[in-house]
Amino acid sequence: MYVVTRRATILIADFFGTVKERGIAAYVRDIEAVANPVADTVSLRAPHWVRRLPQGVQNLLMVLHEQLVVPFHALRLKPDLIVFPYNSSSFLLSLSRRTVLVIHDLIPYRAGHRGSGLAFAYVACSARWHARLGRRIVAVSPFTARTLTALPRFSGSEIITIPNCFATMPVLNHAAEPRPRVTLISGTGPNKAFAQALELMADVASSPHFAGVAFDVVGFGMEHGRATDLIEQARAAGLTLPPITVHPLLPRIELDALIAANAVLWAHSLAEGFGRAVVEGRATGRPVVMSRLPVFRPLYDDYTFAYANGDSAGFRSALTRALDAASVVRPYRLVEELRREAVAGVKELLGK
The missing domain is CATH 3.40.50 (Rossmann fold)
Structure with a gap:
């Protein structure tokens, strides 16, 4: 039966x-x-x-x-x-x-x-x-x-x-020789503090050590014009910025490819609920530079480099170490654990 x-x-x-x-x-x-x-x-x-x-x-x-x-x-x-x-x-x-x-x-x-x-x-x-x-x-x-x-x-x-849990993220192999570019995951929310991120970019642009480093900004989606306006306003106010490309809303596959091709992922924020950008960067094999937030701590490994918000010297140090590690990073094992926890949580909700 x-x-x-x-x-x-x-x-x-x-x-x-x-x-x-x-x-x-x-x-x-x-x-x-x-x-x-x-x-x-x-x-x-x-x-x-x-x-x-x-x-x-x-x-x-x-x-x-x-x-x-x-x-x-x-x-x-x-x-x-x-x-x-x-x-x-x-x-x-x-x-x-x-x-x-x-x-x-x-x-x-x-x-x-x-x-x-x-x-x-x-x-x-x-x-x-x-x-x-x-x-x-x-x-x-x-x-x-x-x-x-x-x-x-x-x-x-x-x-x-x-x-x-990144169950829909494809496994990507990062390029052995990445482009000297940094992917900044930002957005329109006040917690993303994009103006503060621009000040850190200007500090990078003033250092000969980072000559040739450029930035890709994603996360603004349909409001990417706002990011472009803020960049132009900063330049008009006298801020010297490195080359910056602001991207519109990117399909998932294009965003993953951009993260994998660039040398470093950067997650600048004043507050977060999880830290998705950190995992996205590490899951593609990239080192990650990030704000030092309590919520990010469980996501740390040997290729995550934290700095205190407002500490430009700390940011330069973190970015230097990340760029040095860009061609030798190792796989990120935390994703497997996150997926197991997500499955367990769904089953708990369903009473299974």
Whole structure:
């Protein structure tokens, strides 16, 4: 006698999955990949024309998507698990124990990093409502999990860690003779401190030791024009900068190829929830220069080089060591561990 076991169904509210390549959208694709052996995933994403809309309109549509569209499909599909991966959740669906909220970091709660007041209110209110009901929360790193556990507002929620696991990242062999270029992963958020990164680039440009070193800037996506404007403003203000190329939104395969071809990856930030850029650089065999943040510490190996934000001498030293190591780096073993942890976290959510 054969027993047919029904596969679980996971519904994911991934509005920005068709709009963005990096960040949370990439995290969702990894969750789909690690969940595939044990469950069917249904990801609800925005139509492609949403890419052409202003960011404010996209954010409004995302709210409507979470509060109206996702509940409709949840009632229709009756999934075993409903995942809201963008730090906010549905007020209606949080009434269900099947609903989980993914919190990547607490940056939106910090006064200096809140951005839009309306966006902050939405994230804060929906997360508080979810936590007040005692629903489960997913953290994307042990650091974030410890932070959430220590906060009284989340004390009634079970915290489960599902890290960024890079399940969809192809294995790339780095070039033995890399280009003398540095890939800076940045973005529009205040925590990325792009203006501060430009000052560090100017310090590099003033040193003969770094003659010939150029920079590629990625992470601004559809708003890459903002990065170009900031660079021009810095030059107009008298800052001498090295050659800088700002890239638009790159398909995953092109971004991975760029990281692999350049000598060093650089992750400059004031605060992060995980440190995806660090792993992306090391997974392609590249040394990584990064801000010295607590959340980055579990990602260290012999080819990661940290500096304190605001310490230009420390940055120059870290970059020098990374460039020296560019042709001799070794594989990054942490990715295998992250994937095992992600699989375990998904199975825990499903009760398997």
